[in-house]
Structure formats: C-alpha cells, structure tokens
Amino acid sequence: MEIQKEVHFFKSLFDAVPSPVFFKDTKGVYRFCNKAFAEYSGLPKKEIIGRTDYDLNSKKVAAAYHEIDLMLIQNRQVQYYEVSFKNADGTRQDIIFNKACYVNENGLVTGLVGVLIDVTERRRVEEERQRLAQELQKAFAEIRILKEVLPICSYCGKIRNDEGSWLKIESYIEDLIGTKFSHGICTECVKKKYPKYHEKKVHKEE
Numbered sequence: 001m002e003i004q005k006e007v008h009f010f011k012s013l014f015d016a017v018p019s020p021v022f023f024k025d026t027k028g029v030y031r032f033c034n035k036a037f038a039e040y041s042g043l044p045k046k047e048i049i050g051r052t053d054y055d056l057n058s059k060k061v062a063a064a065y066h067e068i069d070l071m072l073i074q075n076r077q078v079q080y081y082e083v084s085f086k087n088a089d090g091t092r093q094d095i096i097f098n099k100a101c102y103v104n105e106n107g108l109v110t111g112l113v114g115v116l117i118d119v120t121e122r123r124r125v126e127e128e129r130q131r132l133a134q135e136l137q138k139a140f141a142e143i144r145i146l147k148e149v150l151p152i153c154s155y156c157g158k159i160r161n162d163e164g165s166w167l168k169i170e171s172y173i174e175d176l177i178g179t180k181f182s183h184g185i186c187t188e189c190v191k192k193k194y195p196k197y198h199e200k201k202v203h204k205e206e
Contacts, residue, residue, distance in 0.1 A: 020116040023102065026073060026109060028052045028066055040116060069099075073109050076101050082119070094123045 014021055020037035024030055030048050038045045041056065053062035072079050079099040086092055099114040151160040158166040167175070174180065 019118075021114070022048075023111055023113050024069065025111040028054075028069060031111065037116070069112060072099055072112055073101060076103075076109065092120065093118070094120045 014032075014034040015036075017034055018036055020040040021034045022030060022037050023032040029050060029052055031050075033041075033045060033048050035045075038048060041048060043056070048056065053065045056062075057065070068079065068081070079097065082094060082096050084092060084094045096117040096119055097114060098117065099112055101109045102111045102113050104110045152158070152169075153160075153166060157169060159169055159172040160166050161172060161175070
C-alpha cells in the first residue's frame, strides 16, 4: 500500500511540473511522461507510453532523435540542444532539450530522462531587441552623416551626395533617412512674393 502511495505521489509530482518531462528506455520506448509532455505532444499519455519516436514523429525527425539518444547513452553525458520548428498554424516554436542518462543501482544505463523548455517568447524578445539595436545604430550613423560638412551649391542650394549627384535638400534627406517633406510658405516669403496677400491677411486679422 505504501508503494502505491509513493507511486501516486511521484506521478502527481511530475504532473505538477510545468515543463514537459519524459523517460525512455535504452530502446527508445517511452516509459513515462508527465501531463505537460502529453500536452506538448498533442497526444494523451496512453498513446505515448509504450511507443517510440518512430511511432510519434516523421521518419526523418525520429531518426535524428534516435541518433542523438544513442550518443547520450554511449557518452553518458548531459545533453543540451535547441530545436526550432514550425507548428501547423505556421508559428515558430523554439524548444531547448535537457537530457541525461538514468543509471540503476549497478551503474548500468537503463534509459534517459529529458526535460523540455519552451524558449519561443524569449527568442522573440531577443530578436526584437536586436532589431531595435540595429535600427538605433543606423539612426546614429545617419545622425553622424548629417553632422558632417556637406557640399552645397552656393547658388541653388543643392547638396552633392557620395555618388557625385546634385540633389535638392529634400531629396537628399529623404534618400538618407526616409523623411517625407510637405511644402508651405513662411511668413517672410509671403511678404516678399505675395505682398498684397500679406497686407490683406494682416488687415483681416486686425
């Protein structure tokens, strides 16, 4: 009775672990998995226990898992590797596998235990951070370029770019940093170019 209680306790304990956990024997047969692993696999436990990766995955994926498991059993070292794949809905998922051999009281390897860690969100955040860092570096580089001495025509005000072409200042800045320009007329130019309109506007405001 005590043994049954202990078994129930450890099964409940592993089911409470949020990360997927599994145990395979040396032939690659799944002998145990927790609730999180079943959810990760998309299968109930009864359809996982007693089966191999060849039953649960494509032949190519199963062969890769089998080769990695054999290396682990032969070397008796802890394995740590990451797998990235696409789900059926097209979203990417990044999983880290932590695996180690299970050794009995005689020092013989009787199987391997594995824990899966989903790092999809962590990778997404890292990629977003890298993207923002690259954009920031690009912005700083553009600012440095704008701070340099620019060759500008004394008559028409065009700027010469690195290729030797003379561009309007709007075109130069737009090509450099993508800023779009809208055009208007400042108050001083309105006075000079359209004096009658300016006087009319002043009288109206008064």
